[in-house]
Amino acid sequence: MPIKSAGGKAVPKFKPVRRDPARTKLRILAAALEEFSRQGFAGGRVDVIARRAGINKRMLYHYFGDKQGLFREVMHRKMVQREAWLVGAPEDPLDILAYWFQVACNDTEWVRLLEWEALQLADAPLANGAKRRASCRRFMERIRKSQRLGRMPKDFDAGQMALTMMALTTFPLAFPQMTWIATGMLPTDPKFQRQRVKFLSQFAAALRPATQSAA
Amino acid sequence: MPIKSAGGKAVPKFKPVRRDPARTKLRILAAALEEFSRQGFAGGRVDVIARRAGINKRMLYHYFGDKQGLFREVMHRKMVQREAWLVGAPEDPLDILAYWFQVACNDTEWVRLLEWEALQLADAPLANGAKRRASCRRFMERIRKSQRLGRMPKDFDAGQMALTMMALTTFPLAFPQMTWIATGMLPTDPKFQRQRVKFLSQFAAALRPATQSAA
């Protein structure tokens, strides 16, 4: 029975609705991102992904092989997306703090994926390790340059500083309960986010080597 | 058949070995701490806990009701233990950084439990919320006092600063993959830990308001 039989408007010819592999794949990936971010890999339920994507579970295995394969694809796409996110960052490493924080606020799914990854590291070595390391190294170069220009204390180790900057921006979102304990707000609260942005600027300012104590 | 029948030495009378509820409970708790810390609540397997504790699974239900109850008890005991841990901390908030970091290094199980908790928050409100908040408030008072004494920038919000200090000390242990990406070492590596301690002191020093640039 063709679908146009019962209702009013006929389905437009130029865009097939009954079958649409690309759309199906995207729906699976979106649902999987949500589920894995919420529940982690082990806790994520394939049936839930399938139901939320509005597709049959079998299709998921058709396109991605197995749960592991689906997860890999989700992570890969997120990383690519993030790389694009981060090109618009400010030049000066200390100015980056507020920017990173705001990006993280708008991508809590990534923060949670990172966290699940952290808890499961031990088993697998590290997905995309070399690439991520290289990208961080590039950032460390910018830190060293900033140190040479006297815009950051010279004695800081660049790696430790990079790690610290991730900590400053990511921690409150990764540990909402700690954010609540310390501030009485959850990290999703816009009020908290404004306060944190302000704090991060003050913090960066305090870190700059004292050339002159400007008014 | 009594146990003394076969082997050589008889079991000492004054300490019953065949039955020892206290020991059994402790063994269960220890195994549960390890398992929950490794795998989280959802991922932790009751059978594994029972096997590692060398007891029958039924006893676990006997003493703790269910998996949830066992988990609660594990968390509760850890919190009590930690409270004791943290009384020996230095007076000055900035000096605390290195101390907190070293405590965390020796209690990675707790860091992981915190992390699992963070990922599952949403469902439950927060275990021991009021108490933890109060304890943090006390610490914030010390921050404010330090600010009054001119040992810390006066414009920092105390809550944000407390959160930041947790971030600086906990993040590298909570995200070993990030530590590796930034430094090429894992946070369990003694070399990394020494480097981090050094960095934290430098960092604290750089944060202190410039009274005089001492040699």
Add this chain to the structure above:
DNA sequence: TCCCCTAGTAACCGTCAAGTTACTTGTTGG
């Protein structure tokens, strides 16, 4: 037109894990 590959579906399977049942064995107080 018809063939064949791909998209899509429903029902099923083996396994695993939380929790229970029904039991045996040790300990202790009267």
Add this chain to the structure above:
DNA sequence: CCAACAAGTAACTTGACGGTTACTAGGGGA
């Protein structure tokens, strides 16, 4: 010494979950 309760055990139940089987249906090219 023995009843009664606590400690301990093995085998089972029930439900969920990852993955598969065996099928139907659409649609593009020869």
